Amino acid sequence: MTIFNLFRRKASAPVARERLQVLLAHERASIGRTDLVAVLREEILAVIAKHVTLDPEHLRVRMERGEQMSTLEVEVDIPSTARVRLALTG
């Protein structure tokens, strides 16, 4: 190593710090997102189950994250044999 390399060598710690900040911001968001979908799924299922007997397998909740907008996709299959509980009104 020559004396010139000594002064030219860039410190690596700031690079490590920046890489970690970017990575962890992303990882924290995506782990949080997984939880959000699970929570939404449970609650949606509970609401539907109040009115229709539903196999939890027939409910799919997906979230897709875009740059400008995220979409939440909820897909429910209600078999024609499902028992529908009529909401009591008035």
Next chain:
Amino acid sequence: MAKVLVVTSGKGGVGKTTSTAALGAALAQMGQSVVVVDFDVGLRNLDLVMGAERRVVYDFVNVIQGEAKLAQALIRDKRIETLSLLPASQTRDKDALSEEGVARVMDELREKFDWVICDSPAGIERGASLAMRHADVAVVVTNPEVSSVRDSDRIIGLLDSKTLRAERGERMEKHLLLTRYDRLRAERGDMLKTEDVLEILSIPLLGIVPESQDVLRASNIGQPVTVSGPDTAAGRAYADAARRLKGDPVPMTIPGEKTGFLGRLFGRRAA
């Protein structure tokens, strides 16, 4: 009221077992009654680091499965009267620890000791989740290095969601223990600084332990570094960290020598 403390990190080899032994010994040296518990079933090492490897008769799994009483499995330290060890099993696998069994042993240990210090295995699987499950306080051991910091971040997330405290909606107390810190390299810009790690992980700092040959020497001879080298930088760092755990205000110091111009020059060249 006893405190259950988990020493955890996610990543392996960052110093969980060394730190468990040193913090446990330091608290016991201050007169507290302490038990250190090895959760690394199948790959136990706390016994070796504590110099008790030839005194293991019964272990954690034996107690859980009712083959031994807790008192028969506990090993009293030969140097510090108030320090005990509950070793892990070396021959079984981690599935031998049942959730109910661990809960029962933890309750029993809480009654006997002031501090129950759980040495977590690496990873985020069953052994690690059982080790953190009953904790009131967590010490997250981190090296100033990218993969260790990333894994610590993941562990902090688990501490905030998968522990009994978190599930009850209570606050989980977490502390960062920065180990293998090399002040020279940090000042040179070749190692993450304490401030960097603290800013990224945003949990309070418990202590900074320098990279040191005294730590290796301590494990070579089977003594916690606070016992083998109470006056070494690493020994002092652990003793200070233990005092902070106890609630004593101890000013934070960055161990290692500050370098002058010549030191910086030669330090660079040596690297």
